[in-house]
Amino acid sequence: MFYRVVLLGIILCTSIGLFGQTPLPVSRTIWNAGAPAGWTDSGTGSYTTTFACSGSNGGQLNSTGDYYQVYFSGTPDVLTYTIKVSGATTSSLLVEESAGGAAFTTVNNHTALPTSCSTYNFNLLATTQYVRWTYTKVSQNLTIDDVNITEIVSCTPASEPTLNSSIILFPNTTCSSIDLNWTSGNGSKRIIVASTSPIVGTPTDQTNYSANTNFGSGSTISANEFVIYNGSGNSTTVNGLSASTTYYFAIFEYNGTTLNCTENYYTTSVLTGSFSTPACPISACAEITGILVDACGGAIEGINEFFTFTNGTTNLSIDSLSVTFPSGGSFCNSGCGTQVWTTNPTFVNSLNITAGCAGLFVETDPIPANANIIVFTGSSPTFSFDFSGLCGTGPYYAIFADNTNTGGRFANYNATCANRTLTVEFGTTCTDNAIYDRCLLPNADGAYVAFDASGNATYANDGCTPIATLPIELLSFTGKSIGSSNLLEWETTTEINNDYFTLERSSNATHFSELGTIKGAGNSNTLLHYQYTDNAPLEGINYYRLKQTDFDGAYSYSSIVALANSPTKFTIWNSSNTLFVKSDKENLSSSLKIYNLLGELIFEKVFEELTSIETSTFSSGIYLVKVQTAKAVYTQKVKF
Known part of the structure; x- marks a missing residue:
């Protein structure tokens, strides 16, 4: 059954008297404005907030025979109200x-009245039209509040969907979380159910299931089968998982928008999939990755410098961060006097606007494990940094020293060689030292030092916004079929501490096996191109992903590229504010979609042999072009 409750409008009138019928549902939370329609308030007053159970006031019964009564129309179901007395009585x-x-x-006779707000629920007879509360006073006064009477409403399920979701993918996973993407069916919404065993249950029509992305916390459709998603989208992340464990998923399409009333689930041949979480990486400390030593912005370097680090395998509280600069002393939130950490949401917003991608830089506390962090030496930097080259690789977490001193925290080039040391304590158990030599620095604004996992320094100058100090993800990962082989290609613009890539393949986008490893560049500031040829692809669709591993063992996964064994050729290029996509005639029924970096679909059309799209109206930034055929999915990042 479906229950609905809405607030009644309050009609100002005298405090005693019967004023017609009020339709169900009934809800009353206001008691000091006179009796609403359908109510009789006999010899009563009202209480203020200090004695009300919610809101600003409560109804008052202070004499024997005082009563409240409501007269309503409709078929009632459940009566709910809250009461308390001012003392033992x-x-x-x-x-x-x-x-x-x-x-x-009698519905109930309360002979042991509560001295704190207590809520009661009782089922009413279907023929009931009046409910009355009558007080017999020995001592103490009584308040009544939050009266609700629900109505029985007949429900008819919506039409049942006819098409299930398809192509469930698991683009990224950690030892405690799994990302899911899928192609939706034709239901208006869908639920995703997760379990540590294959899904055997099915949802019940006219039932709403509460979802929770923390595994084990949502509603269940059967024993230990938990709802992790309920909505109209096509992606989610489930958290709270155990390491080295296989999780099973099922997606049920449904129609119906009225909760516990019109839901109609499609339960035939539903889409299922499974994925295993890896073992958790060995605990590792945070590491300094770079320092902008010679800041731009004139003589006020002290507020325009920054250093970067990659967090360890546990969350980092900003209160546990302590930094000793080569010049200017130490900053921390305890024991450093006025030299503490602060926030600057206005400057963070300006960084994102200049970069042209929302959410690239954020502020939060604690900072997640394995995150990339940038620490500015001033509370309000004045230089306009352009981090557009990082779009699509964030988020990056910003921290600001509460400092307005314009004197530099580091030391620029000097012909006399001398080491300078930056020391960062990440709590009580992890400390990192970054050491550089002044005479090896470029002698110009923008000079920076990048550090690998062993602390080895690389000296360079890429302008006033060195992105090399912040490790970034792949610029692109693409694939194409060439005869009986599949060619996988990827590009990086910057690599920090990159040990190697592992190319993995799967027949079902769920269970992957290693194809081969490709050595990374370690540290690089130039555009690098990699490729790998799979000379023996599986029959049907092959799913590929990259695993990138740092020197310290930390790793991450790319998105998945799907290729059919038969050749599917696409060429995508951007020129003079026009995006071109070319393929052979057999792919004319393909779909072409363009997404921004928030995952929002911003363009869609049926593919033609040569498709051109005007891009001058697009905001500047990086976009994902996705072409999907009956046999494969081809994606490529393009910058407009």
Whole structure:
């Protein structure tokens, strides 16, 4: 059954008297504005917030015989109300119901009244039209509040969907979380169910299931089968998982928008999939990755410098961060006097606007494990940094020293060689030292030092916004079929501490095996191109992903590229504010979609042999072009 409750409008009138019928559902939370329609307030007053159970006031019963009564139309179901008395008492409250208002029967007789707000629920007879609360006072006064009477409403399920979701993918996973993407069916919404065993249950029509992305916390459709998603989208992330464990998923399409009333689930041949979480990496400390030593912005370097680090395998509280600069002393939130950490949401917003990609830089506390962090040496930097080259690789977490001193925290080039040391304590158990030599620095604004996992320094100058100090993800990962082989290609613009890539393949986008490893560049500031040829692809669709591993063992996964064994050729290029996509005639029924970096679909059309799209109206930034055929999915990042 479906229950609905709405607030009644309050009609100002005298405090005593019967004012017609009010339709169900009934809800009353206001008691100091006179009796609403359908209510009788007999010899009562109201209480202020100090004694009300919610809101600003509560109804008051202070004499024997005082009562509240409501007269309504409709078929009632459940009566709910909250009461309390001002002190211990033997007083009583009689709650009654009546069909015609003459003969009343008892719903409940409260002889042990609560001294704190207590809520009661009782089922009413279907013929009831009156409910009355009558007080018998021995001592103490009583308040009543939050009265609700729900209505029985008949429900008809919506039409059942006819098409299930398809192509479930698991683009990224950690030892405690799994990302899911899927192609939706034709239901208006869908639920995703997760379990540590294959899904055997099915959802019940006219039932709403509460979802929770924390595994084990949502509603269940069967024992230990938990709802992790309920909505109209096509992606989610489930958290709270155990390491080295296989999780099973099922997606049920449904129609119906009225909760517990019109839901109609499609339960035939539903889409299922499974994925295993890896073992958790060995605990590792945070590491300094770079320093902008010679800041731009004139002589006020002290507020425009920054250093970067990659967090360890546990969350980092900013209160546990302590930094000793080569010049200017230490900053921390305890024991450093006025030299503490602060926030600057205005400057963070300006960084994102200049970069042209929302959410690239964020502020939060604690900072997640394995995150990339940038620490500015001033509370309000004045230089306009352009981090557009990082779009699509964030988020990056910003921290600001509460400092307005313009004197530099580091030391620029000097012909006399001398080491300078930056020391960062990440709590009580992890410390990192970054050491550089002044005479090896470029002698110009923008000079920076990048550090690998062993602390080895690389000296360079890429302008006033060195992105090399912040490790970034792949610029692109693409694939194409060439005869009986599949060619996988990827590009990086910057690599920090990159040990090697592992190319993995799967026949079902769920269970992957290693194809081969390709050595990374370690540290690089130039555009690098990699490729790998799979000379023996599987029959049907092959799913590929890259695993990138750092020197310290930390790793991450790319998105998945799907290729059919038969050749599917696409060429994508951007020129003069026009995006071109070319393929052979057999792919004319393909779909072409363009997504921004928030995952929002911004363009869609049926593919033609040569498709051109005007891009001058697009905001500057990086976009994902996705072409999907009956046999494969081809994706490529393009910058407009």
